[in-house]
Amino acid sequence: MRGVAPSNVAVALTALSLIVATAAQAKDRHLAFVACPIVQDTPTVPCWLAQYRGETYYMGIQSDVSADFNPPSLGHKVLVEGTVTDKTVCGARVIEPIRISIMPALSPECGDLRVVREGVDLGFTPPRPPGPSGGRLAFTPPAAPPTPTPPFTAKTFLVPYDFEGMVGFRTPDALTPALSFAQIIKPSRIEVTGYRGATRLSDGALLVEHEGIARERADEIARMLRGAGLDDVSFEIIAHERPTQGGPELRRVEIKIIP
């Protein structure tokens, strides 16, 4: 075994400590909480805010279906998961990246719509104003994946979910590539695996999705793929009902398409 120069060790240790520190910092800055959303109107599009432990946070703005951030709903609480930054928009600290989930239960107490106030502004031009659209969506959709060519191999597609979420307007973005792939390779079998998520909130509480949701999600996705034309394919439904604790990425369905 060759020796390692002390200077290299120092560099490696420094890098490691930086990584650890960054990770720790990121962990410190990670925030997960449930609160009423707040609409703060501006001279252009509204900002969406939320308050937690005395601090007001900025979640995002209204744009359109093409945006990564789609605003929540008054009348419902929102689960906010993300990383706090030092930036400020609309007079509130920005959480970025952010993932929100509209909680299904009605919360009539969540009704705070604030009118335009002097000094509260976006500070940037929104990609999609409330009126003229510019003739396009706010964001360009991702390019379609390349058409698969033989020999085909099994491929897995992920369908992400909001907390307690089921199929919605975003689902086609995830399902369409899977459907296209399957229509080309004519699979022998499709495995659909549903997962149930759990999120540790910043106050220590554990928020768990309802039991059975893994199966419901998998069943629903299989039904949708059949309904979209894969009605002569054999589906295998798998459900992991034991909650997986972690971030939004664990609330999912996996679609494995097998040639």
Add this chain to the structure above:
Amino acid sequence: MGGAGTRGMLGRGRAEWGVFGRWTRVSAVALLAAGIVAISGLRGQPPGAVTPDGRTAAEQERSDWWAPGSGEALPALAVYKNASGHVGVLNTEGPVQTKGHPFFEPIGSNGRACVSCHQPADGMGLSLRSINERWRDSGGTDPIFAMNDGANCPTLAPGKASSHSLLLKRGLFRIALPWPPRNAQGKPVAPEFDIEVVRDPGGCNTDPIYGLNGENPTISVYRRPRVVANMSYVTHDGFGVGPFVGKTGEPALRDPDTGKPLNMNMMADARTVTLKAQMADAARDHLMIVGRLTPDQAARIEAFERQVYVAQVDMGAGGSLIEPDGPPGMGPFNLRDGAKGVLGNNTTRWVIPVGDAWTSAKVGETAQQRAMRDSILRGQKIFHFRTFWIRDSMHLNTVGLGNPTKRTCSTCHGMHMTGMDTVNGWMDIGTTNLPWAKEAPRNPWQTEDELMPLFRITCSRSAQPHPYLGRVIYTQDPGRALISGRCNDVGTIVMQQFRGLSARAPYFSNGSAQTIRELVDFYDRRYNVQLSEQEKADLGNFLAAL
């Protein structure tokens, strides 16, 4: 048909437009203007007054009714008077010989033809005015009053106005749908909710034969006939049509012949999505056809439906909408030539473009024409630019815009040239769901009884609650939910095109807005738009001009 003279005169003149194109329009507009004067002269006369041709004003007024089997030719451009001016029915393939044509012949067993409920004079829809004229003139025997769906319930006494009150007061036909719901393949769908009948003034939902507790449990809802024109827009396969419905994520219905996903914007509940399937549904349920349409009949009906365009052609004294240098979004000729199935906007490709045609006065333009054109331009701007908070509307606020969302009329009514929804879509704006649906006030002094049925929907615990209405919803018409069985579809209705509005009042699927002004008032109330009187008038004129 008593109106042959009127329609023939105008029709022959305008029939030439389709042959000679736009160059002949100036002279044709002059002919049209003459026609306007001739017809307008009848307005304001008492119904019994005798006109120069020996007919009463009332007879002249109803002369545009197209009876099944009349056998007359429908001109290349037929023009009919309405309260705002005239509507034009453009047949792009030239005059239609209706004799023997399955759209115009009474091919069912109840005397109706397709044209019975898709009248040219009513913009290929059916106006309440026509319905009441037919009731008066036929003593209630016109085929549109057939008991199967032209009465509140088939078991009621024929010939009595009270048996047909939903048709006579709201322009509504009975739509009988199975419970539990069935999908497009006829297979039962397990609904996410229970349904109870809370109020049943028509008597059909509690009827032992036709009702919810009958041998074949059925829900009766009451809806307006939709416009059969501009179908290349209605059935487009452009923007937003894909394997999944962009708003709900659900699989889109597919053409059984090609397997391709289809636009689902034709019927109020999107239960059928091809013209072929729709006409089979209508022939069975509305015409009571014995057997089925033949392939030749179906092909001829579809061919007719795909070539006919409808739009207002003038605003009476307010002037023409189809001058050669007129606004590019007005009139049936522009509809014929417009881009189909594309999303409009308010900068580059307006939902309803008006261009610069009316920004300055034209030679010979009257003060009335100028005033109307200015009003339409203002209304068009309100439609495209006036923001307001759109709130608690299922399948609108739930599709990534947030609730509420600060947007404009053109956000939802976004299809270029028609103001329809471009993507597959149905939504609940409150026309049928309480608390927004129109209901007769209940108090000790009321004289009006509510006409519409009322259902209580209870969403099951295993389903997610409706995001805005919770688990218990009161509705006059569950809309798409009677097909999908989904709790969050309760009260959702597929939006209609904006064309020919002046010819076919009342509006909304349940006829709850008797006039365009009532339609505007609904939105103003529902979304707190805070339109001024002038803005309401301008928006109304803009809509009336479409």
